[in-house]
Amino acid sequence: MSTAMKNIQASYAFMERNANLVKRYWAWEIVWLVYSIANSLSVSFIGLGMEALSGAEANVNGRYLVLYLVIGTLVWRYLTTIFYWITEVISIERWEGTIEYTLMAPINRAVHMAGQTIFAVVYGLFFTGVIMAVTVMIFDVDLTNANLMGALLMLISGSLSFIGISIMFSVLPLLFPERGAQMTHIVVAVLMLVSGVYYPIEVLPDFLQAISVISPATYVLDGVRLAILEGASTNTLWPYVWPVLLMGIVAIPIGLKVFGLAEKYAKRTGKLARNG
Amino acid sequence: MQSNNVIIVDQVIKKFGKNQKAGLWTQIRKRFGRSGIDGAKANQSKPSKNGKKKEVLAVNKVSFEVGNNEVFGVLGPNGSGKSTLIRLLATLLLPDEGKITIMGFDPETHPMQVQEKINRVSVEASFFKKLSPMENLIYGARLYGKGGKETREEIVKILTRLGLEKNNIYRPMEEMSRGMQQKVAIARALLSKPEILLLDEPTTGLDPVSKREVQAVIRELVENDGTTILLTTHDMFEADILCNRVAIMHKGKIIALDTPEELKKTVSSGNGKETTLEDVFIHLTGDKLREHAE
Secondary structure (H helix, E strand, O other), X not given: OOHHHXXXXXXXXXXXXXXXHHHHOHHHHHHHHHHHHHHHHHHHHHHHHHHHHHOHHHOOOHXXXXXXXXHHHHHHHHHHHHXXXXXXXXXXXXXXXXXXXXXXXXXXXXXXXXXXXXXXXXXXXXXXXXXXXXXXXXXXXXXXXXXXXXXXXXXXXXXXXXXXXXXXXXXXXXXXXXXXXXXXXXXXXXXXXXXXXXXXXXXXXXXXHHHHOOOHHHHHHHHHHHHHHOOOOHHHHHHHHHHHHHHHHHHHHHHHHHHHHHHHHHHHXXXXXXXX | OHHHEEEEEEEEEEEEOOOOOOOHHHHHHHHOOOOOOOHHHOOOOOEOOOOOEOOEEEEEEEEEEEEOOOEEEEXXXXXXXXXXXXXXXXXXXXXXXXXXXXXXXXXXXXXXXHHOOEEEEOOOOOOOOOOOHHHHHHHHHHHOOOOHHHHHHHHHHHHHHOOOOHHXXXXXXXXXXXXXXXXXXXXXXXXXXXXXXEEEOOOOOOOHHHHHHHHHHHHHHHHHHOOEEEEEOOOHHHXXXXXXXXXXXXXOEEEEEEOHHHHHHOOOOOOOOOOOHHHHHHHXXXXXXXXXXX
């Protein structure tokens, strides 16, 4: 068997395994989906709430606000789904006790991550699609002028940079077996704060706005909002697409290098052994 | 003879825990007479006064060679360093000092070349508990470049050979007994057709019938496939009947290494009966027993 075929087979191993895990943990998947839908709806209702609280004379466009917040919740759900599937590459296996078997298999870490990543993107798109369908139905959102393909392109482009960041931070559970998985939540919280998930970044203090420039989520959110709220053509999204592509091209190799170094450190200090 | 050795372990040392002698804070404490270092107990994992674990010398200048198609046993009490040694050979740990060569490759510099030739069965059968044996094994097989209908058929064949009933192959692992899970772990290792198989207490927890089935599989692997086996076990009878040579480890060191027959010649059973490997083991490692008796 050629090396390329072996690599495809190995990458597929992670996709198939994750699909089997989703299938076997179906009850949990439903719970998570209901939670995500409820979360998305409750945030989006703030738009209508603002309209009601401000009164008719304030002329607040509640429908626009709802769609603004819906986009925030959906994009954020998609990006964090990718983030958690990748950062949990170690913690899931440590929990199950299979980490040593996976890491002693003769596969390149890039092949390993590719399998995990492809699954994360497909799962993320499906999961977010279901939440979007329910949300759009409940709020009776009008998407006739939205450039949905442009928004999808923006999301997929943004995935690359999030993949790189996720690989970098997936080393936390490797280096800190007891609390590493929880540490990844800090990264998500900071990115959420600075990226303008539920508000324009212009409302942030200057120092947070400066940080928002290096967050790929900032560009993804701006690009998707432009495509859906303004119906901007795909060509006009390029100023938002290229920064996230560039971040991905830089972040993925750095992430793999960081993971390689962390793996070596874990093998040196004996941190691979299971706990839990 | 040297060229026939597929595993060469040369003066390997593996330590765990914080090397307190190197720590700045410890040096400061030492200067003021408050150091937690206790050189006499440096190989113990007892926490020091500041709550940090002391350095543990898990493998201490271990050297041995394993010949092609040999069954090499490693015996030792709990905590003697057997599993650490297996992890070092399996590329899961890196040695602090010394050198390991597996089929001509250094696991540290050429891990993938080593990983292609080895596999391991550990004492705890580690699987995705919600997944079935088939789902777990097809995942494991794909990591080694296998897959498809043929592999699925092979999985069924190996599992039934190991005594697993067909209806159990598609049930979640969590519904199975420890013995059944251990058989699936052995099947996982066999699927990749390793040239060297590292078996870390593979029969622990198995009933006598299952134990014999596993032992028969080990013999078949050696006789039919030419596999080299490194086996750790607490079952002295198993070591006696399966191993060409046996090393006895104690406190991280190899304290005896020979064929079971030669080892048995070194000790008297003390009860007039024929000396067993267990007599040798207790004679060489039973210092705690003696301390308690005193």
